[in-house]
Amino acid sequence: MSASGLSSPTVARFERVLRQRRAIDAEDAHSLAASMGDLLTARSDAGADDEHDPEGPTLSFEWSRLDAVQREAAADLHAVDAALSRIAEGTFGVCTRCGGPIGIDRLNARPTADLCIECARSSAV
Ligand SMILES: [Zn+2]
Numbered sequence: 001m002s003a004s005g006l007s008s009p010t011v012a013r014f015e016r017v018l019r020q021r022r023a024i025d026a027e028d029a030h031s032l033a034a035s036m037g038d039l040l041t042a043r044s045d046a047g048a049d050d051e052h053d054p055e056g057p058t059l060s061f062e063w064s065r066l067d068a069v070q071r072e073a074a075a076d077l078h079a080v081d082a083a084l085s086r087i088a089e090g091t092f093g094v095c096t097r098c099g100g101p102i103g104i105d106r107l108n109a110r111p112t113a114d115l116c117i118e119c120a121r122s123s124a125v
Contacts, residue, residue: 035037
């Protein structure tokens with residue numbers, strides 16, 4: 001029995017879930033980059049002067065939105081990668097702070113969790 005209390009078929013199941021999620025994240029990042037490229041083109045076509053360009057504020061707003069989505073996707077990808085490397089190291093499901101088991105219910109809800117619920121609660125404050 002590992003420190004996580006998870007059986008290897010369970011860890012293997014999480015690995016599949018995480019790999020799927022990684023593929024989706026990578027796809028999202030790709031289409032997002034394409035949208036941002038389109039937007040850049042639209043922006044430069046519209047002219048560099050945002051102030052006198054009625055499309056300017058709209059494009060800026062859309063850019064901030066895409067930028068936020070991209071940051072979120074990058075953060076998720078990072079979390080998924082970290083979880084996958086914990087699987088490779090055999091520490092998946094073990095709280096990185098207290099070393100206790102994270103628990104299957106929490107991992108089912110959030111496979112990228114690296115803290116047990118108690119540590120997550122205390123770090124959120
Ligand atoms: Zn903990």
